[in-house]
Amino acid sequence: MPGDDDQTNLFQFDDEEPIEASGRQADGRTERASSDRSSQDPFVLELKTSACERNAAVGAIAAEEGRRLEFGSRQEAAAFADEMTTDGGVRVRLQAVAPQDETRADAYLIPRPVRYRDEPIDPDATTWAFQPGANQYGAIGQALVTTPRTNPPALSYFVRRDLGIDGADLTVRLRDPDAVTMRLADGTKARWDPDAVAEARRESTGATLRTYVVEIKTGDASFEREQRAIMERKATAPNVSVLQVRVEVDDLPDEYGVRIREVAP
Numbered sequence: 001m002p003g004d005d006d007q008t009n010l011f012q013f014d015d016e017e018p019i020e021a022s023g024r025q026a027d028g029r030t031e032r033a034s035s036d037r038s039s040q041d042p043f044v045l046e047l048k049t050s051a052c053e054r055n056a057a058v059g060a061i062a063a064e065e066g067r068r069l070e071f072g073s074r075q076e077a078a079a080f081a082d083e084m085t086t087d088g089g090v091r092v093r094l095q096a097v098a099p100q101d102e103t104r105a106d107a108y109l110i111p112r113p114v115r116y117r118d119e120p121i122d123p124d125a126t127t128w129a130f131q132p133g134a135n136q137y138g139a140i141g142q143a144l145v146t147t148p149r150t151n152p153p154a155l156s157y158f159v160r161r162d163l164g165i166d167g168a169d170l171t172v173r174l175r176d177p178d179a180v181t182m183r184l185a186d187g188t189k190a191r192w193d194p195d196a197v198a199e200a201r202r203e204s205t206g207a208t209l210r211t212y213v214v215e216i217k218t219g220d221a222s223f224e225r226e227q228r229a230i231m232e233r234k235a236t237a238p239n240v241s242v243l244q245v246r247v248e249v250d251d252l253p254d255e256y257g258v259r260i261r262e263v264a265p
Helices: 049-054 056-065 074-088 134-146 153-163 225-234
Strands: 007-014 017-025 043-047 068-071 092-096 107-111 128-130 170-175 180-183 189-192 196-202 208-218 240-247 256-258
Touching (some): 043 074, 049 056, 056 074, 068 074, 074 107, 134 153, 134 208, 153 170, 153 196, 153 208, 180 225, 189 225, 208 225, 225 240
Parallel strands (some): 208 240
Antiparallel strands (some): 043 068, 170 196, 196 208
16 A cells, blocks of 8 residues: 555645655655655754744754754654753744755754734734634644545545556545544553544445545644554554545645624624
8 A cells, every 4th residue: 555654645736636746754744855865864954043043942052063963864853843842942843945945954943933823913904814723724634635525635546546446436435433442551441533534435336445544634733642553453454544644734825814794783
């Protein structure tokens, strides 16, 4: 099947057609694509000035070790960012390097911007401009993956590749998922509520070929450890695949406008 434990397939969509496929790490972040970079090369993280100025812990590291740090992997760099967030009190994150940037870095460390989630950027404007919060981004990502309920583009494309069946003879329909529970090694009961279940059916026979149980995360949201354990157990069921879907919405607008008018009785 497409993908493995360490790498997922990235499908970018424009309207309803995939426009690009490339490899990304399992947490969804893009590393700089380079034909001459091997798995033995270090992951280079460049500390941006804004991160050094706003996060004291990052600034101290930059002063002591320089603005470019080397890590064994992107995951190690991401863990460093989490540590700096905790130590410095200002949230920082990794940002992909643009293809045109002339740098040997694989990613930048930048501060997370102040977000106007609960109040508009300009309260006096005719149209109030807000910036989406994490939960809203999550809802956007889930809607992109699960809409429409029949043949949602990204899932359908994955299933066609997975089963090797032409789209004309394959229908992917979503249904509401049931909770999945299991006993962990310590005896506690864990529960996973998948975001969707996709059933792949052959049109010519009506047979259900495979069922895909789907968990969707958007942006930097992480898969919980207990979720992973239950997913792995669920994946042992016959004719069942468990999919971890990572949705990146970086190219969507950073804000949205709202006009509210009360209807007079």
